[in-house]
Structure formats: structure tokens, C-alpha cells
Amino acid sequence: MKISFAPPHIDKAVIDEVVDTLQSKWITTGPKVAALENEMQNFTASKAAICVNSWTSGAILMLKWFGIKPGDEVIVPAYTYCATALSVLHCGATPVMVDIEEDFCISPNAIIKAITPKTKAILAVDIAGWPCNYDMLNNIIRDPAIIKQFTPESDKQRILGRILLIADAAHSLGATIDGQPAALKSDVAIYSFHAVKNITTAEGGCICLNLPDRFIIEEERRYLKMYTLNGQSKDAFAKYQGQGWRYDILFQGLKINMPDICAAIGLAQIKQYSEKLLPLRKAIALKYMRAFSTKDWFIAPPLFDFDRESSYHYFPLRIKNVTEQQRDLIIDDITKHGVSVNVHFIPLPLLTYFKCLGYNINNFPMSYLEYSTEISLPIYPQLTDKYTDFIIKAVVDAIDHQFYPNRPKATRRRPVPVLVNAR
Numbered sequence: 182m183k184i185s186f187a188p189p190h191i192d193k194a195v196i197d198e199v200v201d202t203l204q205s206k207w208i209t210t211g212p213k214v215a216a217l218e219n220e221m222q223n224f225t226a227s228k229a230a231i232c233v234n235s236w237t238s239g240a241i242l243m244l245k246w247f248g249i250k251p252g253d254e255v256i257v258p259a260y261t262y263c264a265t266a267l268s269v270l271h272c273g274a275t276p277v278m279v280d281i282e283e284d285f286c287i288s289p290n291a292i293i294k295a296i297t298p299k300t301k302a303i304l305a306v307d308i309a310g311w312p313c314n315y316d317m318l319n320n321i322i323r324d325p326a327i328i329k330q331f332t333p334e335s336d337k338q339r340i341l342g343r344i345l346l347i348a349d350a351a352h353s354l355g356a357t358i359d360g361q362p363a364a365l366k367s368d369v370a371i372y373s374f375h376a377v378k379n380i381t382t383a384e385g386g387c388i389c390l391n392l393p394d395r396f397i398i399e400e401e402r403r404y405l406k407m408y409t410l411n412g413q414s415k416d417a418f419a420k421y422q423g424q425g426w427r428y429d430i431l432f433q434g435l436k437i438n439m440p441d442i443c444a445a446i447g448l449a450q451i452k453q454y455s456e457k458l459l460p461l462r463k464a465i466a467l468k469y470m471r472a473f474s475t476k477d478w479f480i481a482p483p484l485f486d487f488d489r490e491s492s493y494h495y496f497p498l499r500i501k502n503v504t505e506q507q508r509d510l511i512i513d514d515i516t517k518h519g520v521s522v523n524v525h526f527i528p529l530p531l532l533t534y535f536k537c538l539g540y541n542i543n544n545f546p547m548s549y550l551e552y553s554t555e556i557s558l559p560i561y562p563q564l565t566d567k568y569t570d571f572i573i574k575a576v577v578d579a580i581d582h583q584f585y586p587n588r589p590k591a592t593r594r595r596p597v598p599v600l601v602n603a604r
């Protein structure tokens with residue numbers, strides 16, 4: 182059996198929506214993007230949604246929108262995908278890395294220690310779909326002593342008057358806090374629609390705005406849409422619809438708009454997301470949880486507590502008392518069974534480029550611990566029981582083999598049946 186890690190969910194609805202776009206003869210930014218933005222705004226209960234061509238470009242856009250420039254600092258976790266920190270570097274600013282806590286999310290206490298008068302924003306990452314502790318993060322950025330340190334240098338910074346809280350929600354579409362979309366707990370939540378994410382547009386992303394009412398949201402939305410199209414006053418679709426040929430360039434924008442042909446894929450998926458695709462993900466996560474909970478080597482991932490619930494992007498299995506080398510051997514063993522697993526995340530200070538910039542893994546012990554004991558198991562709607570049973574067996578065999586290499590396989594695999602009331 183061959184089980185891949187995160188294949189996209191391409192059903193007839195997706196194909197029909199894409200074909201519809203092709204037949205309409207309008208393939209770049211137009212009605213499908215508008216429809217996807219509408220779905221995203223409703224699903225996340227946000228004030229506005231703007232689609233872009235990736236999470237990365239969405240993050241660069243929002244940092245530039247806020248006026249982030251060389252000399253500024255943006256706090257990011259060391260345990261994340263490179264794009265989180267690269268988006269800061271692309272603006273010429275400095276990513277200030279801090280460690281995470283045991284739930285994979287950025288440490289609020291480490292943030293407090295890292296804040297300086299140069300701190301302009303925090304990028305908090307919802308790992309595997311588990312929302313960060315946004316209540317604590319909101320308390321930090323609204324703390325009067327921290328507001329007093331904040332030094333606004335752009336119009337948007339003056340309007341906000343404090344550190345901007347951005348959620349790297351690349352994994353967390355559908356995550357909730359207090360039964361509400363988690364996006365409501367940050368100023369800006371940015372989603373990724375890359376091919377492996379819960380919803381995909383092949384490549385793409387979406388910026389959801391929940392800025393305070395001091396901002397005129399419709400104006401910010403229109404400005405950001407223009408920003409994704411070179412700062413052009415009139416988009417191609419408006420011209421196509423006969424609104425005249427003349428346009429103007431109002432500022433130095435980026436070219437990061439999402440095409441309709443991509444939006445069509447995500448549009449067909451998001452329509453099935455809350456009723457079908459997300460519940461299927463949850464069921465798989467719960468099944469893994471039940472299967473491993475009897476194992477003494479198992480460290481349960483955060484999936485839900487009293488107020489938060491994950492979006493079940495993947496299952497971050499952690500194994501007690503393994504070294505990085507043992508974890509790697511376990512992965513080799515699982516892979517031999519044809520099951521693709523992954524590791525989230527190689528902490529940024531272990532990657533060559535960030536090492537060269539001077540980041541040192543010794544300053545991020547929890548990031549290293551989580552990384553070195555973690556194996557990400559696949560979660561996606563196409564994984565029926567037949568597949569998850571197979572994955573669970575491959576994982577349990579591989580880990581038991583690592584811990585109890587001398588135990589004969591037969592007893593491991595087939596426990597002696599206990600006959601109850603056999604007469």
C-alpha cells in the first residue's frame with residue numbers, strides 16, 4: 182500500500198468549477214476570486230477577505246501595509262515554516278525569534294522578554310491547526326506599559342497605536358476559540374491555499390482583516406486589493422466589463438493577485454468544508470488519538486480544550502524519550518511500509534540561511550525538543566478506515582520495534598485473545 186502525505190482533494194465539484202472557469206473565458210482575477218473572498222469572509226466571520234497568490238506574499242503585503250521597514254523588529258517563533266521569518270526579511274526588517282511552549286505555539290512569556298521599542302508586529306503560528314493562546318497575546322499587546330514603548334512611524338501604526346498581531350493561520354482554517362472562528366482573535370489572519378493545506382487553490386492565500394473599528398475596513402480592503410495589482414486604479418476585470426480603458430498607477434504595489442482558475446478549486450472545496458471535509462479530518466485525528474492513547478510512549482497533541490479547537494491539519498505525534506536519531510529510524514521504518522509521514526518543523530535556526538544570520542538552536546530548547554520527537558501523520562478526507570488502520574499499525578510497529586527490538590514480532594502484532602465467559 183502506498184499512502185501519500187497530503188494529496189489535494191480533487192472531486193467532481195472541483196473539476197466542474199475549474200471547467201466552468203475555463204469555459205467562461207475569464208481565467209485571471211474576477212468573479213471566482215470574489216466568490217472565494219466572500220466565502221472566506223463568512224467562514225472566518227472576518228470584516229474583509231483579500232485573496233493573494235500565496236501566504237508568503239500575503240504576509241509581505243500586510244507587513245508593508247503596516248509600514249514595516251529596515252530597523253523594525255517582528256517577533257516570530259523559531260519553530261515554523263521559513264516563510265514566517267522570510268516575509269519579515271523581505272521587508273528589510275529583523276525577525277526576532279522566540280521559543281515555543283509545549284503546545285507548539287509561540288511562548289507568551291518569551292514574547293514579553295523580546296519586545297523592544299522597535300517591535301512593530303508579532304507573527305503567531307497556529308501549528309497543525311492548533312490556535313495560539315490569543316487571549317494572552319492580546320493582553321500583551323494591549324498592556325499599557327507595552328503600548329507606551331510602541332513608537333509609531335507610519336500612518337497605519339499611528340492609527341493602531343500598538344503592536345500588530347498577525348496570525349500565521351496557514352494551517353488553521355476552521356480552528357475555533359470559544360466556539361468562534363479563531364481569526365477573530367488577531368488583527369490579521371493569513372491563510373495558505375498551497376497544495377498541501379486544508380483547502381487549496383494550487384498556490385494561494387487569503388488575508389482576513391479584523392482590524393479595530395478605528396480603521397475604515399472597506400477603504401483598507403480596496404487599498405489592499407489595489408496593492409495586489411501593481412497599485413492600479415482599475416483592475417483588468419473592470420476594464421473587460423467595459424468600464425473604460427484608462428487607468429492610473431497610484432503607488433508602488435506588488436503583483437500578487439490570485440487568478441480565477443485557482444480560486445475555482447478553493448471555491449468548490451470551501452463549499453464542502455464545514456459540513457464534510459473538516460469533520461472527516463476531525464474523525465481521523467480522533468481515531469489516531471484513540472489508537473495511541475494506550476501507548477506509554479505517546480504524547481498527545483493539542484486538539485481541543487475548554488475554549489480552543491484545532492483544524493486538524495495533520496497529526497503531530499510526539500514520542501516520549503526518543504532522540505532525533507531514533508525518531509529518524511522510526512520514520513525510515515514507517516516509510517518502508519509505504520506510508521509517507523513528515524516532520525514539522527525543522528526549527529529555523531537549524532537551516533543554513535538562518536544559521537548564517539546568527540540564529541542559534543541552543544537558544545530554543547523547546548523548539549528542538551518538539552522537532553526531534555515529532556512525526557507528522559497524514560490527515561485528509563480521502564483516508565478511509567482501511568488506510569488509517571494501516572497507518573496506525575505501521576506507526577505502532579515501527580515505534581515498538583525501536584523501543585523493544587528483541588520482542589518477537591508475532592506477540593507484538595497479535596496479542597493472545599482473551600476469551601470472556603467461554604464455557
Ligand SMILES: *Cc1c(COP(=O)(O)O)cnc(C)c1O
Nearest residue numbers: 235236237262264351373374375
Ligand atoms: C505553508 C505555510 C506557509 C507558507 O504558505 P505559502 O502559501 O506556501 O506561501 C507559511 N506558514 C506556515 C506555518 C505554513 O505551513
